[in-house]
Amino acid sequence: MNKRRIVITGIGVIAPNGIGKERYWHALKEGRSGIKPVKRFDTGKFKCKLAGEIDDFKPAIFLGQKGLRDIERSSRLLCSAAKLAIDDAGLKINDDNTDDIGVCTGTTLSSLWNFAQFDKEAIQDGPLFTNVALFPGTVMNAASSQVSIRFNIQGFNTTIATGYSSSIDALKYAIDFIMRGRIKAVLVGGVESLSLANYTGFYRLGFFAGINGEEVSCPFDKRRNGIVLGEGSGVIVIEDEEHAQARGARIYAEVNGIGNCFDAYKMGKYEPEANGLKESMKKAISNSGLNISDIDYVSASANSVPMQDKLETVALKDVFGRYAYNMPVSSIKSMTGETFSAGGILQVAAAVGSTVYGFIPPTINYKERDDDCDLDYVANRSRTVRVNNVLINNFGPGGSNSSFIISKYH
Amino acid sequence: MSIEAEIREMVSEITEVPVEKLTPEADFFKDLNVDSLKAIEIVAAFEKKFRIIVPENDIPKIRNISQIVEYTKNIKKD
Structure with a gap:
């Protein structure tokens, strides 16, 4: 059976260190951070x-003023990224064609602010007021649904809430849809927004850098002591290669292997x-048909x-063996924070x-080596x-793990 | 600010229709493109402002600004 090829044809990004793909890529290349005091x-x-925090985000630029008051920050972030991605993909x-296009979004905490606000008003003003x-907006699929409503996308709409790996799990869901021939194109997104509620939650869990050490996002550095929370949204347009070619779309890259796995631990x-x-990395690599030495870089x-x-680091050494020492590994979270x-x-x-x-983006703030x-x-x-194949990892203490390989399109 | 002006401002914010275009008789549903959720929001905002609960049966009677103002006057009399 011929394997269907799936390609990426559009990108929309609203990140702490850059709004729009070009600014974002430039910031990553320059090693520029979007981490700053919360406003x-x-x-x-x-x-x-x-x-x-994305402090210069003006949703009206992307979405117009009308209707903005009805949607909360996460939906604004996601819809804006979707608009950029749709335009970018042409x-x-x-x-x-609306039934041939779907939306699949990874998000877990994006409705928390609405929830908290609703509850706060009920307590302060009385439940009837x-x-x-x-x-x-208190439902988890609010942001994803707003994308479909705003851009009239009817194929399907799904929200995947698996914490740290939500976006890649959403991508996997979308890939499966296309592979089965059930849909031609999908807007795959991910979003989380910064709010007092989620800041407090992570803080109280003792997850933040700065509680027991220097307040800095410095992955792999000996000084590391927790996350700096971030917010952001991204949407990519993925489509069946034939569909993309038939409409004359510019193709950025190819979706290659993908794998996920859940640690049923504690x-x-x-x-x-x-x-x-x-396991996720092994599945992704085997699914792609590449050798480990074909991976040019790991986005950690x-x-x-x-x-x-x-x-x-342990997992990379296990999967890549000695080759792990020759392979660049970097974390953009040093520049964006942990956007969950x-x-x-x-x-x-x-x-x-x-x-x-x-180019390979750096891990910034790196000073002290950890054995x-x-x-x-x-x-x-x-x-x-030259970067042909990138392996992307997503995991966290929640138990979900996902790995994904993106390849230069030939 | 008069009660009418306050109500106009409140409705303007919810419907995203500029205050100057909100005539007292403009029908929320027919003229201002208000859907059922926005209608509930208008009633809820009105309830909050005047600390009253509008009985279900009265809600269909409130279809424009002048009816809200009228309703407010009746409450005050009560």
């Missing part, structure tokens, strides 16, 4: 002050051997949490930039090199 809410009561959506307009604890991550899930970065469910799609958007412009993390982490400066 959206008062951090006075916290020991930590930083986040990957995808015309109309009554003839709550703002009913907040209620539709709530909020890392599986101590990283077995799920190893490392987020400056001591255990996470160590485990990813949006992390995967931001990594995909970055990887497309790597294949198009031939547990002894691979080539592309410290502080990007590397200009």
Whole structure:
């Protein structure tokens, strides 16, 4: 059976260090961070002050003013990225093709703010005086649904909420849809927005850098002591290669192998051997038909949490053997912060930039070597090199693991 | 600010129709493109502002700004 090829034809990114793909890619190449003191809410009561906040985001530029008041920040971020991706792909959506196009979004906490606000009003003003307009936005699939509503996309609409690996799991879901011939193109997205509610949650869990050490996102560095929370959204247009060719679309890259696995271990604890991550990488590589030596670069899930970065290093050595020492591994989370469910799609958007412009983004803020993390982490400066195949990892203490390979299109 | 002006401002914000275009008789559904969710939002905002609960049966009677203003006057009399 001939394997259907799936290609990426459009990119839309709203990231802390760049809005729009070109600015984002440029920032990554320059090693420019989007992490800064939080402006959206008062951090006075916290020991930590930083986040990957997108403080220059003006949704009206992308979506117009009308209807904006009805949608909350996550939907604004996702719809704006979708608009950029649709325009970038030159995808015309109309009554003839709307059933051939789907939307699949990775997000887990994006509706938390609405939920918290709704609850707060019920408590402050009494349940009968709550703002009913907040209620539709309390569901997890609100942002994804808004994309379909706004751009009239009727094929299907799904939200995948698997925490750290949501975007890549959403991508897998979309790929399966296309592989089965059930749909021609999918807008695959990921989004999380920064709010007092999710900042407080991660802080109280003791997950933040700065609680016990320096407040910095420095993956793989010995000083690492937690995440800096980020927000962002990304949408890519993936489609059946034949469909893309038939409409004369410019093709950025090819979707190659993908694999995922769940560690059924303990709530909020890392599986101590990283077995799920190893399995995901092995599945992705075998699914792609590539050899391990074909991987030019690994876009790591490392987020400056001591255990996470160590485990990813362990898993890479297990899967790649001695070749692991020759392979550049870097984490863009040093520049964007940990954007949770949006992390995967931001990594995909970055990887497309790597294949198009031939560079590997650096792991910035790298100063002190850790014996547990002894691979080539592309410290502080990007590397200009031809990039054909990028392996992207997503995992976290929630148990979900996903790996994905993006390849230059030939 | 008069009660009418306050209500006009509130409705303007929800419907995204500029205050100057909101005539007292403009029908929310026919003229202002208000859907059922927005209608509930208008009623809810009105309830919150005047700390009252509009009985279900009264909701269909409120279809434009002048009817809201009228409704408010009746509440005040009560």
